[in-house]
Amino acid sequence: MRALAILTVKNEAAFLLEWLAHHRAVGFTDFLVFSNDCTDGTDQMLDRLQALGALTHLRNPGPWREGPQWAALKAADKHPLMRAADWVLVLDIDEFVNIHAGDGTLSALLATLPEATAIALTWRLFGNAGVVDFADAPVTEQFPRAAPAGMTWPWRASLIKTMFRNDGAYRKLGVHRPRAPDPARIAQTLWVDGSGRRLPDSYRSGRLFTPLGENPWQLVQLNHYALGAMQSYVLKCDRGRANRDASAFDLSYWVERNFCDIEDRTIRRYAPATAAEIARLRADAELDRLHRAGVAWRQRRFAALMAEEPFRALFGRLMLTPPSRPLPPPLAARMRALGLAAAAKPPRA
Structure with a gap:
């Protein structure tokens, strides 16, 4: 079984080895990685990893x-x-x-869901938990606090990424789900959530999040470390978003993702295998040098941004802002109702 992970990166050299090592431990066999406009050596690091046979790298200018x-x-x-x-x-x-599921591998997951052709992996939002400074240490160990199950607002708490069987039912890739379904094959697809529950047929051609208020993580979840340390978040704002060329991050992005209510260390089952793979990769002197250079670049870039008032102000506001609290059910229902009302309102002329 060949499982392909596709990744797009810019200035992520400090985080690349952990991400790659973890997903090799999970059971992905192939990695197709695109880089653009890197100034921290990420593209050089990907070239070296390609030379070592660890992935395939394409520049995306x-x-x-x-x-x-x-x-x-x-x-x-x-x-x-x-x-x-x-x-x-x-x-x-x-x-x-x-x-x-099972031993934590893709093979175990697929054996548990043998009929599934698309598995909606729901985000679990992992908050910042008050970590100020970037550290060259595994993200999965630094940020163990996350959103609780059953949140119904913000809707991003139920957003998905889709692992799908590459059988021709979909003809194009998408950020969150495959696109361009083949009318002759789409009726045979079976979508399930991360708890193995069958999803409605509407998921075959649309939908970006799993049903609100349920626990979609019993078999698999997607740990989403969207914030990281406060210093790293400032650099994230400086970088911009990958799927929109000129769209910046701000404090609203932070507030909608900084949930720290539940400690979830389940990902540590992969820690020994991930650490061993990182050590194996860093035994290559050139790769180790590029990793250390990426770490040093982040430290220099943060210092440079602190000379600019907008980034300095953002950093201060991050330190002032406490973790977000899940809304009580009545207020969450109110926000959902407002969203439904806005969606049903005809567009203004």
Whole structure:
């Protein structure tokens, strides 16, 4: 079984080895990684990893009509690795597959869900938990506090990434789910959530989040470390988003993801295998040098941004802002009702 993970990155050299080592431990066999506009050596690091046989790297220079990630996915649609893959998942560098079924591997998950053709992996939002400074240490160990199950607002708490069987039912990749379903095959697809529950047929052609208020993580969840340390978040704002060329992060992005109510260390089942793989990779002197250079670049870049008032002010506001609290059910229901009312309102002329 060949399982392909597709990734788009910019200036993520300090985090790349942990992400790669973790997903090798999970059971992904192939990695197709696109880089754009890197100034921290991420592209050189990916070149070295490709030379070592760990992944396939493609440069993705702009300009792009819809942002670098969409341009990368269009290129991935045509890549030989895509044609060879049995299962495909599009991921970001801050997303970590965390399987609870069996021994925690993709093989165990798929054996538990033998009829599934698409598995909706629901985000579990892992908050910042007051960590101020960037550290060269595993993200999955530094940030163990997360959102509780059953949150119904914000809707991003139920957002998905989709691992799907590459059987021709979908003809194009998407950021959160495959696109362009084949009318002749779509009726045979079976979508399930991360607890193995069958999802409605509407998921075959649409939907970006699993049903609100349920626990979709019994078999598998997608740990989403969207914030990281406060210093790292400032650099994230400086970088911009991968799927929209000129869209910046701000404090609203932080508040909607900084949930720290529940301690969840289940991902530590992978820690020994991940650490061993990182050590094996860093035994290559050039790769180790590039990793250390990426760490030093982050420290220099943060210091430079602190000379600019907008970034300095953002850093201060992050330190002032406590973790977000899940809304009580009546207030969450109120927000959902407001959203439904807005969606039903006809557009203004």
